[in-house]
Amino acid sequence: MSELMVSDESKTTAEARRSPLRIGMVAPPWFALPPRGYGGTEAVVASLVDGLVDRGHEVVLVASGPHRTKATEYHRVYDVPPTERLGEPVPEVVTAAEAARVLAEADVDLVHDHTLAGPLLARGRRQPTVVTAHGPVVGEDGLSLEKLGSSVDVVAISDAQRRLNPNLNWVGTVHNAIDVSSFPYRAAKDDYVLWLGRFSPQKAPDLAIEAARAAGRRIILAGKLNEAPERRYYEERVAPLLGPDAEYVGEADASLKRELLSGAQALVFPIQWEEPFGMVMIEAMACGTPVVALRRGSVPEVVADGVTGLIVDDEAQLPDAIARAQELDPTDSRRRAAADFDIPVMAERYERVYRMLVEGTRSIRDLTGDDAAVEIAA
Structure with missing residues (x-):
């Protein structure tokens, strides 16, 4: 033996x-x-x-x-x-x-x-x-x-x-x-898409407005706006684009961020640099909200294209992706967030x-x- x-x-x-x-x-x-x-x-x-x-x-x-x-x-x-x-x-x-x-x-x-x-x-x-x-x-x-x-x-x-x-x-x-359980899941969405971030050319809120407008969607913007370069960019590139279908609601605290993310038909993420990781993408997915993004940086690692969002290679493709985002199953976004980003x-x-x-x-x-x-x- x-x-x-x-x-x-x-x-x-x-x-x-x-x-x-x-x-x-x-x-x-x-x-x-x-x-x-x-x-x-x-x-x-x-x-x-x-x-x-x-x-x-x-x-x-x-x-x-x-x-x-x-x-x-x-x-x-x-x-x-x-x-x-x-x-x-x-x-x-x-x-x-x-x-x-x-x-x-x-x-x-x-x-x-x-x-x-x-x-x-x-x-x-x-x-x-x-x-x-x-x-x-x-x-x-x-x-x-x-x-x-x-x-x-x-x-x-x-x-x-x-x-x-x-x-x-x-x-x-x-x-x-993130703590996925702290983000509310909503299958039924409201009548807007969302941009959330820091006001800078790298985050391109102006492109998000133009893409949402071309797709016939109302967009809400929420983000950090307290440093001089941010204020300058906002005044020059973002403020002139605001209107009834594009509203800035200020910097979102934890509560408002969750409310906005869970109600949005999509998060618009027209990133303009090789960002190493975009936290807002996984926060959106935790709420059952798909991400519409340009193929830059970590986006292809975070977003499952055609499942938890839509990834495009050119800014001109963003409006069509925004229009198609609501066809995706929100449970897939929540499931991926819990499995990979909790x-x-x-x-x-x-x-x-x-x-x-x-x-x-x-x-x-x-x-x-x-x-x-x-x-x-x-």
């Missing part, structure tokens, strides 16, 4: 996979976690913290503002987030300094840093440092991550983002996520990244599919 022999090393690895991790999480200083309105990165970090704690891990969080997450330990940098100073270097430096102090004493297994300045400290610590590339990875943004080399392991938020700069020390792709899914995929690095088995993996990670490069 033979026995299955399990080595001590295999037992140790199995035990490590089952044991909780202690994770140092560093958030940008600009908005509280979760943010009340604008703050996409902060929303993702807050969701990830809660998802990891729900999976049994300990999270030591360094952030600003009131403590509103499930973090095991919370270390506040600023009592009031310095939102009005967004982009200034000093709040980033102060956050990095506080994170260095806290994490030196926290006995964490690894650090996940979502800030700009914080990853500069990675080379001096013994634990792995994971950095999620929330923004562009080309130009100076990409150069800063390139210069960090192997001192950090970089996670992409889409495969499209990763392809833009193969020189980074990529460890995998993990799509962003918080537990994101937390599980990040945990796989963490385990891989803590155990020293690093390889670049695609973690956006099912439980069997597909190795795509060594």
Whole structure:
């Protein structure tokens, strides 16, 4: 009679996979976690913290503002987030300094840093440092991550983002996520389509208005309009197009955003740049609202063309897509959001990244599919 022999090393690895991790999480200083309105990165970090704690891990969080997450330990940098100073270097430096102090004493297994300045400290610590590339990875943004080399392991938020700069020390792709259950599902829609975002040429609200008007649909616009370039773009390109069939309702808080998304016949997403990930797309799908978008950036990874939305290659094709969007089954959008872009899914995929690095088995993996990670490069 033979026995299955399990080595001590295999037992140790199995035990490590089952044991909780202690994770140092560093958030940008600009908005509280979760943010009340604008703050996409902060929303993702807050969701990830809660998802990891729900999976049994300990999270030591360094952030600003009131403590509103499930973090095991919370270390506040600023009592009031310095939102009005967004982009200034000093709040980033102060956050990095506080994170260095806290994490030196926290006995964490690894650090996940979502800030700009914080990853500069990675080379001096013994634990792995994971950095999620929330923004562009080309130009100076990409150069800063390139210069960090192997001192950090970089996670992409889409495969499209990763392809833009193969020189980074990529460890995998993990799509962003939302709390799908917090978004109301509606099968019966109202008589408008929606544009939701930041007023800029990259987001092209003016194109959304023109496409909706050509399709004979009323459009509602809601978005961030408090920085000088945004106000200038709005006044020059958007305001002249407004009218009875095109209405701007202001910046949408969490409640208004859900109301608008759930009632819309479609979300119009005429993106003009290689955006690494558009959160509003998965928010719309969670509400059962299809996405009509241009084929740029992460769009083909997020939207199932002909199922949860319609993807077109040219702006001239947008009106026809808007007209056809209401033919799609809203349950398909909700189902895809729950299956691929819910918080537990994101937390599980990040945990796989963490385990891989803590155990020293690093390889670049695609973690956006099912439980069997597909190795795509060594």
